Amino acid sequence: MQIEIDDPARPDVYALLEEHLRHMYELSPPESVHALDVSKLKRPDITFWSARVDGVLVGCGALKALDAQHGEIKSMRTPSAARRQGAGRAVLNHIVAEARRRGYTRLSLETGPAETFGAAHQLYASAGFKECGPFGDYALDPYSVFMTLEL
Known part of the structure; x- marks a missing residue:
């Protein structure tokens, strides 16, 4: 698997991100889609990566710099056909390693509730992320779960 900085406007990546946005709007009211x-x-302030196997897109994710010591994971997504094959974990591990390389002391994320995002919750928890309160510009929202990892 190759994980490289990529252009989110690249056609296959763009299609995956559009699918991601559509899915988020199906599951949450517009004001709760982040x-x-x-x-x-x-x-x-955002670095975007894609993961590919033999040139085929199997996942993506991004790291947003919140400040000099705190980063946020954005746009983690795996195409339906490539799920449960390790791409999500590989992208997550890559982002965590990059956050450490940058000297961040904390890495956070916002995701949906466990009822609809159970696999994501399990992935993040298995990497050491713990639930926390809102961070950055976020506010409490019943459609959001906030998680953080001390690095």
Whole structure:
């Protein structure tokens, strides 16, 4: 598996991110959707990666710099056909390693509730993430679960 910095506007990545956004809007009211569109993923404070096997997209994820010591995981997604094959864990491990390399002391994320995002909760918990309160610009929201990892 190759994990490399990529352009979120690349056609296959763009399609996966559009699927991700559609799914988020199906599960949550608009004010509770915190997934980023492609234009926001191109901001300078965000690094975006894709994971590929033999050139085929199997996942993606991004790291947003919140400040000099705190990062946020964004846009973690695996195509339906590639789930449960280790791509999500590989991308997560890559982002955690990059956060450590940058000298962050904390890495956080926002995801949906366990009823609909159970696999994501299990993945993050298995990597050591713990539930926490809102961080950054987030507010309490019944459609959001916040998790953090002390690095």
